[in-house]
Amino acid sequence: MSINLIIAEKADAGRRIAYILSEKNMHQKKSKNISYIEFDDNGEKNIMVALSGHIVESDFPESFKDWIKSDLDKLIDSEIVYNIKNKKASDALQSFNDIKRVIIATDYDREGELIGVESLKFLKNYTEVKRAKFSALTNQEIKDAFKNLIDVNYGLADSARAREEIDLLWGAVLTRFFSVTSNRLWKDFISVGRVQTPTLALIVKREEEIQNFIPEKYYQISVKFNKKIDFTARYEKDIKDKSEAESIFNDINNRDGTVKSYDREEKEVYKPVPFSTTEFLREASRLGITPSNAMKVAEKLYMSGLISYPRTDNTVYQRSIPLKSIAEKFLKSDYENEAKLVINQERIIPSRGKIETTDHPPIYPVNLPQKPLNGAYKTVYDLIVRRFLATLYKNARIESSRAEIEINGHIFVATGQRILDPGWYEIYKFRKLNEIRLPELKSGESVSGREWNLEEKETEPPKRYDIASLLKMMESLNLGTKSTRHDIIQKLNDRNFATGNPVRPTPLGIGFIKSVTSIDSDIAKPDMTAKLEKEMDEIAENKKNEIDVVNESRLMLHEVLKNFRSNRDSIKETITEYANKGEVIGKCPIDNGDISVIKYRNFEKIKCSNDECKINFNISGTPLIQLTDKKCPVCGLPLIKIIRRGQSPEIRCIDPECSYNKNTYGKCPSDGGDLIIRQSRYGKRFLGCSNYPKCTVTYPLPQKGIINSTGEVCPYCGAPLLLLINGKRRWKFCPNIKCEYNRKDKGEKAKE
DNA sequence: GCAAGGTC
Numbered sequence A: 001m002s003i004n005l006i007i008a009e010k011a012d013a014g015r016r017i018a019y020i021l022s023e024k025n026m027h028q029k030k031s032k033n034i035s036y037i038e039f040d041d042n043g044e045k046n047i048m049v050a051l052s053g054h055i056v057e058s059d060f061p062e063s064f065k066d067w068i069k070s071d072l073d074k075l076i077d078s079e080i081v082y083n084i085k086n087k088k089a090s091d092a093l094q095s096f097n098d099i100k101r102v103i104i105a106t107d108y109d110r111e112g113e114l115i116g117v118e119s120l121k122f123l124k125n126y127t128e129v130k131r132a133k134f135s136a137l138t139n140q141e142i143k144d145a146f147k148n149l150i151d152v153n154y155g156l157a158d159s160a161r162a163r164e165e166i167d168l169l170w171g172a173v174l175t176r177f178f179s180v181t182s183n184r185l186w187k188d189f190i191s192v193g194r195v196q197t198p199t200l201a202l203i204v205k206r207e208e209e210i211q212n213f214i215p216e217k218y219y220q221i222s223v224k225f226n227k228k229i230d231f232t233a234r235y236e237k238d239i240k241d242k243s244e245a246e247s248i249f250n251d252i253n254n255r256d257g258t259v260k261s262y263d264r265e266e267k268e269v270y271k272p273v274p275f276s277t278t279e280f281l282r283e284a285s286r287l288g289i290t291p292s293n294a295m296k297v298a299e300k301l302y303m304s305g306l307i308s309y310p311r312t313d314n315t316v317y318q319r320s321i322p323l324k325s326i327a328e329k330f331l332k333s334d335y336e337n338e339a340k341l342v343i344n345q346e347r348i349i350p351s352r353g354k355i356e357t358t359d360h361p362p363i364y365p366v367n368l369p370q371k372p373l374n375g376a377y378k379t380v381y382d383l384i385v386r387r388f389l390a391t392l393y394k395n396a397r398i399e400s401s402r403a404e405i406e407i408n409g410h411i412f413v414a415t416g417q418r419i420l421d422p423g424w425y426e427i428y429k430f431r432k433l434n435e436i437r438l439p440e441l442k443s444g445e446s447v448s449g450r451e452w453n454l455e456e457k458e459t460e461p462p463k464r465y466d467i468a469s470l471l472k473m474m475e476s477l478n479l480g481t482k483s484t485r486h487d488i489i490q491k492l493n494d495r496n497f498a499t500g501n502p503v504r505p506t507p508l509g510i511g512f513i514k515s516v517t518s519i520d521s522d523i524a525k526p527d528m529t530a531k532l533e534k535e536m537d538e539i540a541e542n543k544k545n546e547i548d549v550v551n552e553s554r555l556m557l558h559e560v561l562k563n564f565r566s567n568r569d570s571i572k573e574t575i576t577e578y579a580n581k582g583e584v585i586g587k588c589p590i591d592n593g594d595i596s597v598i599k600y601r602n603f604e605k606i607k608c609s610n611d612e613c614k615i616n617f618n619i620s621g622t623p624l625i626q627l628t629d630k631k632c633p634v635c636g637l638p639l640i641k642i643i644r645r646g647q648s649p650e651i652r653c654i655d656p657e658c659s660y661n662k663n664t665y666g667k668c669p670s671d672g673g674d675l676i677i678r679q680s681r682y683g684k685r686f687l688g689c690s691n692y693p694k695c696t697v698t699y700p701l702p703q704k705g706i707i708n709s710t711g712e713v714c715p716y717c718g719a720p721l722l723l724l725i726n727g728k729r730r731w732k733f734c735p736n737i738k739c740e741y742n743r744k745d746k747g748e749k750a751k752e
Numbered sequence B: 001g002c003a004a005g006g007t008c
Helices: A012-023 A072-077 A087-096 A110-120 A140-146 A154-181 A196-211 A242-251 A276-285 A291-303 A323-332 A336-343 A375-392 A467-476 A485-495 A508-515 A526-542 A546-566 A569-582 A748-752
Strands: A003-008 A028-033 A034-041 A044-049 A056-059 A082-083 A100-105 A125-132 A216-228 A229-237 A259-271 A397-409 A408-419 A446-457 A585-589 A595-598 A601-608 A616-620 A624-631 A638-643 A651-652 A675-679 A685-689 A699-700 A706-713 A720-726 A729-733
Touching: A012 A034, A012 A044, A012 A100, A012 A140, A034 A087, A044 A087, A056 A154, A072 A154, A082 A110, A100 A110, A100 A154, A125 A616, A154 A526, A154 A546, A196 A467, A196 A485, A196 A508, A216 A242, A216 A397, A216 A408, A229 A508, A242 A408, A242 A446, A242 A720, A259 A408, A276 A291, A276 A375, A276 A467, A276 A485, A291 A375, A291 A485, A323 A336, A323 A375, A336 A375, A336 A624, A467 A485, A508 A569, A526 A546, A546 A569, A569 A595, A585 A624, A616 A675
Parallel strands: A003 A044, A003 A100, A100 A125
Antiparallel strands: A028 A034, A034 A044, A056 A082, A216 A229, A216 A446, A229 A408, A259 A397, A259 A446, A397 A408, A585 A595, A595 A601, A601 A616, A624 A638, A638 A651, A675 A685, A685 A699, A706 A720, A720 A729
């Protein structure tokens, strides 16, 4: 009997589609590692195979494996092979015989079209291929899509393949060129790509703006007035010239003012729009959750059926989403009060964002958790629920007021803000609406001055991108996609190009961008993506042919490579110079030189810029090293923090010779390791075994005072005895707080 | 070992 074969992009979507089409009458089948869903529909037998994204991946033939021996011009002209990367999916597709109709039901977007077309290669036979076009996994949408099947858009799939091949060609060729040229290979390779390199360039450019920024002085004059309450008015503009500022200040100092005008108006503060991935990650990042982490958590919440699909650009709820009944679910939850506000409205009118796409809905909660959530799961879910309810509630209303007050011919402005109706702020507690008090004033009345201030200020350099603003910038420049942007930022971290939040470039990142921009090519600019997008559209509309576009790109790459080659020496020099510079973490407390951390493959060097200085030592591994503002209790120099993945930070004195570092506070009674001071993630110090994570022995410590080792071992429990010096107090104690030693009576202790 | 794009 012949079958219809339906192909979905992911397990979840496949299950959902089968569920809808089969009217809940479907059967999960599994044989020899091949799993699929079977169901009947109008007397026809249907098989649903769910993929997991792309089945194949582009690569170069084996003969180009060696980076040093491969000729890059030959690499550019090489054929591109496609390797299977999801064997399970390809096996499943190959296992069916006698397929009548293939229905591609992947996400309705460019990559979805390619994923569908990729899968055709693995089918033994079929008589017809169709495409299901749906924008959400709802009953109506899916049924309509399968009733009105359309043709596959092979041009669209071709355009996605052109994108893939061009990315591989430029990425691999330039990655290899820069890595081999600067002799940074294997783990230390220099990675180049259409999205990551322009993103890094943004970060570096901002850093340069900050470095080159010259602050300018300016002056602000303000007056504190009183009418029943105090309020402040500021001179109408900032003043650049000091003598001008002083002359105005002299004119007004110690004088009262006269109200020239007073206006009030009611304004609405619009509620937020539904969550796209980018906006969600930005908000999560404000709550201290990194995008990578937020994405991981969101994926888990999605897989456990608590939220909708977390990868979406859409900011408009489709009509098919039952907004009200979802809000009603929260009536019986911790969100009872918030849900009530939403439900009790006469009408629920959801907010809408600017971007409306058809592949997925915005992110919204679909269910309540069975068990209470914890940690980041709780935070992310809370964010998504509150955002959802806020988009369904009402705008806030404020009254804003503005007064102009004259003193001796100079105009001062005071503003006020009063909350009339907090609206959505009651639900979305991540934002606060401030009140600024300004009394009701009448034109012509005089107000008495209380305080007259002239302040000198300095203009400030532009701010570094934080992860949230970087994501937004990438989105507006069309760099990356909703699914990849956060990965790209992570990649820049992993490759030692950029670090932290706010994001700073590393010396290597700066050096690399300097050398890659020594030649005018598009690889460090967002233009390359813009051009590619245009060409992809032309391929999709059959105005251009995929092969021609890729070949044109190859010719350009030959040219770009030629130019880079002619700069080989300076590229090598620049990258080496910057990579060896290390990152400055602060000023040397001894001679005021720069303290840098230089990263190597297996260790890091901490060094003062003054070569004679004793601050010059290595630390094993590749931990994050920070200079703290705390002083060493032994010698008074600053302490450094050494942060290793999965461990509590180790605290050391920056002076490698200081006895603070040699003080290991005794041996671990469990395995004989050294007991060292570490810091918990809440900033509390404690004693831990140096063999962590193999050994998990820890002891709490008093948070104040200097801890000294005594060289003695507790006779009761074997832990080392410690001496606490806090001002004049000295206290010998066992760090094992439950230990009998600490219960000894005072008389006995005094004797010791 | 290279990119960026899917998804887990």
